[in-house]
Amino acid sequence: MNNIITTNDEESPLAPFRVKDSASADWVLSKIAAIDAEKALIQAQAEQRIKELDADRERLLFRFSGELEAFARAEAEKRRRKTITLLHGSLSLRTSPARLTIADIQDAITTAKAILPEAVSTVEKLDTTAYRKYAESKLHETGEILPGCEITEASETFSIQTGSKRKSDAGSDGGQEDE
Numbered sequence: 001m002n003n004i005i006t007t008n009d010e011e012s013p014l015a016p017f018r019v020k021d022s023a024s025a026d027w028v029l030s031k032i033a034a035i036d037a038e039k040a041l042i043q044a045q046a047e048q049r050i051k052e053l054d055a056d057r058e059r060l061l062f063r064f065s066g067e068l069e070a071f072a073r074a075e076a077e078k079r080r081r082k083t084i085t086l087l088h089g090s091l092s093l094r095t096s097p098a099r100l101t102i103a104d105i106q107d108a109i110t111t112a113k114a115i116l117p118e119a120v121s122t123v124e125k126l127d128t129t130a131y132r133k134y135a136e137s138k139l140h141e142t143g144e145i146l147p148g149c150e151i152t153e154a155s156e157t158f159s160i161q162t163g164s165k166r167k168s169d170a171g172s173d174g175g176q177e178d179e
Contacts, residue, residue, distance in 0.1 A: 071084075131146075
């Protein structure tokens with residue numbers, strides 16, 4: 001049996017909520033802002049707890065890593081295996097062969113230019129701001145669109161911004177639009 005009561009009367013207390021004026025729109029925004037604030041609080045609490053757990057982990061590693069390595073070396077010698085698998089993880093010894101690394105890039109480039117020039121490359125980079133300004137001036141003067149450019153048509157976007165600006169929104173456009 002269906003116990004849902006429906007009505008067609010918009011003024012009835014059973015009618016669904018509708019955004020019909022400033023007050024009702026602001027009510028919806030207040031609900032969204034409350035959710036955003038609660039999310040920010042939970043995020044901050046979670047970040048703090050993660051920092052605490054990371055600190056606990058680092059303390060354990062600082063305190064026991066030497067002993068764990070000594071244990072792993074002794075067990076590896078007995079078992080003739082370099083990985084010791086335990087219930088909550090594994091301890092591994094890995095031998096890395098000696099190898100040559102580039103320690104000073106500038107010295108290496110200078111030397112390579114003299115003895116192995118094909119090892120040195122020059123990377124071209126476009127100053128997009130300067131090129132765009134030049135292309136805009138050409139477009140206004142002659143109507144010409146320079147190669148590599150295109151005209152993006154004007155558009156309008158819709159965004160919802162609540163009263164609180166969260167730290168996580170700093171990297172996005174955050175709904176900031178020209179009015």
